[in-house]
Amino acid sequence: MTARIDRLVTAGVFSLDGGSWDVENNVWIVGDDTEAIVIDAAHDASAIETALxxxxxxxxxxxxxxxxxxxxxxxxxxxTSAPILLHPDDLPLWKQTHPDRAPDGELSDGRTLTVGGVELTVLHTPGHAPGAVCLYAPELATVFTGDTLFQGGPGATGRSFSHFPTIIDSIRDRLLSLPPETVVRTGHGDGTTIGEEAPRLAEWIQRGH
Structure with missing residues (x-):
């Protein structure tokens, strides 16, 4: 069986630093016909379970x-009895939403997850959040970037727990070194490729200062 990527869009509210915004999120499901992992369980557990x-x-x-x-x-x-995996540097943010429920395991830089015969490697990419990670699946020519890299630039760094120079370092050192044909599957909105975003690095830096 061949591994595939399914995208589910869910809607809800993002809240941080006393503000709230209506958002739509990409939920990514990676696997084959028998097993899968979910990347970012956003807003609607029943819809995600149905999509599985x-x-x-x-x-x-x-x-x-x-x-x-x-x-x-x-x-x-x-x-589903599936474990929740999170980079430990993001535990302070996690506890703002789920103070009485800890994640079940840690995501560390370089860890590999295997599902449907495909390996996904964890890349620690802080900046948007201290424990932000991306998941690189070379066999699928894809990287799942969460809110680290979008079509047109880096994720936001204007709120607490974020830092613009750090996200630029993460993108330059961990993401733009990937093959240019790598498809970037983002946490919100449409995707892009590494090749499309790489030439814009200097422009992002200039805008950020």
Whole structure:
């Protein structure tokens, strides 16, 4: 069976630093006909469970712990018995949303997750959040970037726990070194490729200062 990538768009509210915004999130499901992982369980656990279509859920992977990316994670874990995985540097953000429910395991830089015969490598890419990670699947020519890299530039760094020079370093050192044909699957909105975004690095830096 061939591994595939399914995209589900869910809607909800992002809240941080006293503000709230209506958002739509990309939920990525990677796997084959029997097993899958979910990248960012956003807003609607039942919709995600339906999209799994009866497949065994091996893990719920959090690219970072802003509430709009993790709000449905505990309910989905309860429904499927899948572990929630998060980089430990994002535990302070996680606790803002789920103070009484800890993640089940840690995502560390270089860790590999295997599902449907495909390996995904964890890349620690802080900046948007301290524990932000991306997941690189070379066999699928894809990197899942959460809110680290979007079509047209880096994720936001204007709120607490974020830092613009750090996200630029993460993108330059960890993402733009990937093959240019690598498809970038983002936490919100449309995707892009590494090759499309790489030439814009100097422009991002100039805008950020």
């Amino acid at each position: 279509g009866g497949r065994t859920l091996r893990a719920i992977v959090c690219t970072h712990a802003h509430n709009d990316h993790i709000d449905a994670a505990p309910a989905l874990a309860d429904a």
